[in-house]
Amino acid sequence: MKPPIDNSTPTPRKGIRRLWHSFRQLFAQTPLLGWLFGFLLASILENLIGYPLARVLGLSKIPVLFGVDIALKTPLLLPATLLYDLIIYIIPLFLTVRYLTPFANRLAAWLLRAPMWVSALIHMALLFLVLYLWTGINDYRVLVAKLMMVSIIITLSLNVVNGYMGEFSCSHPGFIALGAYIASIITVGFFVGGNLKFVILPAYLAPLVFPLALILGGVVAALGALLVAIPSFRTRGDYLAIISLAFMFIVKSMFENLEILGGARGFGDQPNLATLPVVFIWTMLCIWIINNFVQSTMGKALNAVRDNELAADAMTVDTRKTKMVTFLFAAFWAGIAGGLLAHVIRYVNPGTFGLQKLAEVLAMVYFGGLNSVIGSIVGAIGYNLLSEMLRPLELIKWLIIPLLLILVMIFRPTGLIAFREFDLHKILQPKIPAKMEEVENVPPSS
Amino acid sequence: MSLLQVKKMTHYFGGLRAVYNYNLDINPGEIHGLIGPNGAGKTTIFNLITGIYTPTEGDILLDGKSIKGMRPHLIAAAGLARTFQNLRLWRYMTVLEHVKLAHYSKITYGLSGAFFNTRKRSQEENKITQKSMELLKLAGISHLADTVVTNLPYGAQRRLELARALAIEPKILFLDEPTAGMNPEEMLQMMDIIRKVQRQFNLAIFLIEHRMRLVMELSDRVQTLVFGEVVAEGLPEEVRNNPVVIDAYLGKEVET
Numbered sequence: 097m098k099p100p101i102d103n104s105t106p107t108p109r110k111g112i113r114r115l116w117h118s119f120r121q122l123f124a125q126t127p128l129l130g131w132l133f134g135f136l137l138a139s140i141l142e143n144l145i146g147y148p149l150a151r152v153l154g155l156s157k158i159p160v161l162f163g164v165d166i167a168l169k170t171p172l173l174l175p176a177t178l179l180y181d182l183i184i185y186i187i188p189l190f191l192t193v194r195y196l197t198p199f200a201n202r203l204a205a206w207l208l209r210a211p212m213w214v215s216a217l218i219h220m221a222l223l224f225l226v227l228y229l230w231t232g233i234n235d236y237r238v239l240v241a242k243l244m245m246v247s248i249i250i251t252l253s254l255n256v257v258n259g260y261m262g263e264f265s266c267s268h269p270g271f272i273a274l275g276a277y278i279a280s281i282i283t284v285g286f287f288v289g290g291n292l293k294f295v296i297l298p299a300y301l302a303p304l305v306f307p308l309a310l311i312l313g314g315v316v317a318a319l320g321a322l323l324v325a326i327p328s329f330r331t332r333g334d335y336l337a338i339i340s341l342a343f344m345f346i347v348k349s350m351f352e353n354l355e356i357l358g359g360a361r362g363f364g365d366q367p368n369l370a371t372l373p374v375v376f377i378w379t380m381l382c383i384w385i386i387n388n389f390v391q392s393t394m395g396k397a398l399n400a401v402r403d404n405e406l407a408a409d410a411m412t413v414d415t416r417k418t419k420m421v422t423f424l425f426a427a428f429w430a431g432i433a434g435g436l437l438a439h440v441i442r443y444v445n446p447g448t449f450g451l452q453k454l455a456e457v458l459a460m461v462y463f464g465g466l467n468s469v470i471g472s473i474v475g476a477i478g479y480n481l482l483s484e485m486l487r488p489l490e491l492i493k494w495l496i497i498p499l500l501l502i503l504v505m506i507f508r509p510t511g512l513i514a515f516r517e518f519d520l521h522k523i524l525q526p527k528i529p530a531k532m533e534e535v536e537n538v539p540p541s542s
Numbered sequence: 543m544s545l546l547q548v549k550k551m552t553h554y555f556g557g558l559r560a561v562y563n564y565n566l567d568i569n570p571g572e573i574h575g576l577i578g579p580n581g582a583g584k585t586t587i588f589n590l591i592t593g594i595y596t597p598t599e600g601d602i603l604l605d606g607k608s609i610k611g612m613r614p615h616l617i618a619a620a621g622l623a624r625t626f627q628n629l630r631l632w633r634y635m636t637v638l639e640h641v642k643l644a645h646y647s648k649i650t651y652g653l654s655g656a657f658f659n660t661r662k663r664s665q666e667e668n669k670i671t672q673k674s675m676e677l678l679k680l681a682g683i684s685h686l687a688d689t690v691v692t693n694l695p696y697g698a699q700r701r702l703e704l705a706r707a708l709a710i711e712p713k714i715l716f717l718d719e720p721t722a723g724m725n726p727e728e729m730l731q732m733m734d735i736i737r738k739v740q741r742q743f744n745l746a747i748f749l750i751e752h753r754m755r756l757v758m759e760l761s762d763r764v765q766t767l768v769f770g771e772v773v774a775e776g777l778p779e780e781v782r783n784n785p786v787v788i789d790a791y792l793g794k795e796v797e798t
Contacts, residue, residue, distance in 0.1 A: 385657045392656040392663065393670060396643050400632045407630035409614040410592060410623070412647035412710050416613075421653065467634065515634055 125527045126193050129207075130200035132222040134192035138185045139229035146184060146233060153180055160236050164485040201526035208525060215524050224376055231372060238372060240484050242440045245379040246433050247476035251460040252386050252469060253429035258458075259466035259514075260390055261422050262402030264333075267324055267340035268457050270347035271427040273449035274320050275313035275434025277351060280366050280444055282309035288365050291356065299367075306369040310378070310435040317431025318424040320347065325423045329416065344454065351446040362445030370439035378436060382429055387469045387518050389425070398422055399467070459497075463504055465511030469518035475511065543606060545570045545746050546591075546622075546714050551600030553590055560586045561770045564600070566748075568714060573740060573747045575761030575778070577754075579790055583770040584750045585627060588716055592624050593617040605713070619647035623712035625703040627719045627750075631691045637702055638687040641674035642667075644709035674709060680742075681705035681735060697728045701735065708739060714746040715739075721753055729756065736760060758782060766790065 146158045153176040159166050162185070163177025207215040231237040250272065257265045285294040287302050297305070320343065328339040352360045389395045397418045400408035408415050438444045456479070464475015482500070486493040504512060548566035552559070560583050568574050576584050590597045593614035602610045609617050618624075632640060649670075655663035678684040681701040691699060700720065707715055720736065721729040733756055740747055751757045757764060758778040766774040766787045774784045781787055 388659040389656050392651075392659075393639075393642050393646065393667060394649060394651075394653070394656040396635065396639050397646060399635055400643055403632035403634060404630045406594065407626065407632065408643075409594075410618050410626075410630075411644040411706060412615050412619040413643065414613075414615050414646075 122193060122197075125201070126197045127200050127204040127526045128219060128523055129204045129222075130193060130197050131189075132219065132226060133196055133200060134189040135226045136222065136229070137188045137192055139226055141188055142184050142233060143229055149183060150180060153177075155180065158233050160234060161240070161481065161485050165488050168486070168488040204524060204526040208521075212520060212524070216520060219524060220380055224373070227376065228372060239440070240480065242370065242372065242375045243437075244477055244480040245375045246437045246440060247460060247480050248379050248473055249382045249429055249433040249436070250457055251464060251472040251476040252382060253426040253433065254457055254461050255464075255466065255468070255472045256386060256390065256398070257423060257426045258461055259468070259472075260395070260398040260402070261419065262398075263419070263423075264337040265324075265340045265423070265426075266337055266454055266458075267321070267343040267347075267427075268430050269449040269453040270340075270344040271317040271320060271430035272434035272437065272453070273347050273351060273444075273446065274317040275310070275431025276438035276444045276449075277357060277434075278313035278316045278431070279306075279309040279435030280363065280438045281357070282312065283367055283369060283439065284363070284365055287367050290365060291358070291363070302367055302369055303374075306374070306439075310432050313435040314428040314431035317434065318428040321424045321427030322420075325420050329419050329423070344449070348446050348449055351449075360446060362443060362447070364443035366439045366442040366444075368439070368442065370436050375436055375440065378432065382432070383469065383473070383518075386429070387520075390469065391517065394418075459501055462511055463501055465508075465514035465516070468511070468513050468516045470516060471511050471513035474513055478512075544568060545572075545605060546748070547603040548591065549601045549603070551587075551590060551597045551602065553586065553595065553597045553599075559770055561590065561597070564770075564772060566765070568746050568748060570713070570746055571740070571744045572762050573749060573760050575749045575751065575757040575764040576767060577751065577757055577764060577781075577787075578767035582767040584767055585718060586770075587767070588624060588718055588748075588750065591617075592622060592716065615647070618710055621711070621713035622716065623707035623710045623714075624716035625700075625707050625718055625720060627722060629699050629703060631699060631702065633692050634690060636688050636690055637678065637683060637694070638671070638674055640691065640702060640706050641677055641709045642670050644706045645670045645673070647710065677705045677708055680708070680739065682731075697724060697731075700724065700728075700732065704735065704739070708743070712745065714748060716748045718750050719752065720749070721751065721756060729753065732756075733760065754782070 142158070150156075150158045155163075155166065155173065155176055159177050159180055162181055163173075167174040167177050204215075207218060227241055231241045250268065254265070254268050257263055281292060283302065283306060284290065285292045286297045286305060287299060289296055324336075324340050324343045328336040351357060357363050390398065397408065397413045397415075400411070400413055401415050401418055405415055408418075460475040460479045461472065462475075463479055464473070465471025479497075482497060483493070486496060489496070508514070544567045546566065546568040548564060551561060551564040553561045564587060566574070576587065578584050586595070589595050591602055593609070593612055593616075596611045600610075601608055604617075604620055604622060607620075609620060609622075612620075632643075635643070649666065651660060651663040651666050654660065655666075675684055675687065678687055681704055683698050683701050683705065686694060686698060691702065694702065704717075704720065717736070721732050724732060736747065737760070739745060747760075749757065749761065761778055763776065764778050764781040765772050766781055766784070768790045773786045773790060774781050776784075
């Protein structure tokens with residue numbers, strides 16, 4: 097089968113292959129802890145010398161998202177941004193990975209001797225530190241990071257219904273809108289006043305009331321989900337899609353016609369409560385709870401309902417209850433995300449929660465991967481980063497992103513990282529160096 | 543008292559009479575066979591008793607209590623397990639997860655346990671895992687525990703269905719053509735497993751099967767169903783030699 101051309105030029109391929117192998121070997125040995133150290137170093141470096149370096153390289157400011165936006169706007173600055181990325185990100189990362197890996201491995205192993213949550217918390221704290229330092233450079237990065245985390249919550253919650261349970265729900269923008277408006281009404285009504293005014297409470301209470309407002313938004317979204325679920329879960333398949341789509345439009349036009357909430361103009365002035373740590377904590381909480389749920393035997397019932405409902409029934413699974421609980425649960429988290437979103441942007445507008453939002457959310461779920469927590473995280477981060485980086489291209493952006501989606505659908509029909517469990521232990525554990533010889537002996541695949 | 547009793551069950555699909563005046567009595571530990579030509583309504587009877595359809599007329603008693611009209615998962619939890627004629631496994635789940643999920647009705651940690659991963663949950667999950675592994679050993683597929691079912695050979699999938707059905711700790715097990723599509727050797731192995739589990743759990747078994755050898759060797763009593771009606775009932779030898787049964791399967795000899 098193999099054409100003879102392959103043998104005529106073995107040397108360069110082998111060289112590249114070997115280089116690639118050693119490259120991968122180097123990185124395969126690095127635990128998550130090592131990567132976090134690397135990014136931490138890069139962020140510290142950027143905080144210290146980022147600005148002067150950017151000036152020396154002829155950039156007017158620090159490149160926000162790895163310089164992609166600058167390079168797309170003025171391609172002539174591409175070498176400068178590349179050099180910037182090299183000095184600030186790639187070299188520190190490479191050096192940490194090269195020299196700190198044994199230490200990181202030992203540390204990771206040592207941390208795992210304690211209960212896993214200790215190690216998980218330390219990793220999370222490091223991750224937050226990296227995020228905090230990296231976004232400390234300018235406000236745009238803060239916004240992008242917050243929106244990205246809100247997207248993770250939205251994507252995960254929709255994945256629970258569309259991926260794990262295999263129903264096709266389109267009402268997520270509606271739930272997000274409910275959460276956004278309810279949480280905004282409470283925070284604006286109690287702490288800002290204006291058109292809506294209940295009692296103005298002292299400002300120091302705001303951070304305490306905010307979680308309650310979010311939860312109330314989530315609960316209202318879940319109640320909305322109940323309205324969708326009762327008529328539609330007696331049937332299967334397309335009906336839920338249609339009813340949930342209708343629900344989304346009903347919610348949208350309801351807020352468009354509520355003059356007290358600003359109608360179609362929307363309403364703003366939300367207090368600045370969704371700070372980076374707040375959004376970060378909610379996101380981690382969401383990932384933790386949803387991951388717990390889908391890994392329990394109760395959560396596996398979702399997969400059973402999706403793959404064969406009749407068999408699920410015959411094996412004592414209460415399919416109706418499973419579907420209801422799951423749908424309400426997903427709506428609850430969409431509501432929470434909505435509340436956070438409203439306080440990140442500090443403005444809500446019914447127009448935001450329409451078809452375009454739906455397309456975006458669905459794209460993130462299917463791009464990242466069905467039935468996978470990690471997939472949803474990757475999907476949300478990937479989509480958001482891509483969308484922000486390609487912003488200078490304006491219209492062309494809407495050619496590139498759909499094209500990418502199509503490619504993903506062709507080559508990985510269920511998404512990038514589908515049907516994979518989020519195994520915390522595997523992520524946190526030290527990486528034992530693999531044997532180099534084994535890799536060498538593998539014959540090159542055709 | 544009999545374990546499962548069906549009294550004068552009749553069912554119509556619209557104008558079609560699928561089952562007519564069907565009676566059944568199964569005692570604990572008894573193996574009851576149901577045979578009949580294709581389309582006679584055997585699987586419909588399974589579906590009626592297990593709650594997928596509600597019979598138009600008649601009553602179904604399990605342990606003396608009526609289960610007619612109850613939702614399928616409650617009937618299953620009451621101790622009535624089944625396997626399916628065409629395998630109904632959950633294609634993205636592993637073997638172990640299948641058997642674990644069949645313990646669903648016995649989970650007590652509730653939603654709070656599922657969401658927050660409480661200690662109670664991990665204890666319970668461990669217990670379920672242990673029980674499931676024992677069942678997998680019994681079915682002879684414990685080495686495949688972490689395999690996703692789509693990658694399993696056919697015989698193993700059949701065994702898994704059996705192990706999964708046993709996990710709900712049934713009093714009576716409904717087997718819908720447990721050896722369909724198996725070769726003779728696999729069929730013999732399956733017969734051994736059925737006998738083994740029947741003895742070990744003192745199970746009553748209600749069996750639909752086309753292979754006469756299996757039905758005749760395993761069953762204590764056999765019914766023959768033709769067009770939704772029982773035409774013959776009794777000990778295996780009696781039924782085998784009954785001319786009505788032979789007619790139903792082979793057709794009447796036409797006199798020329």
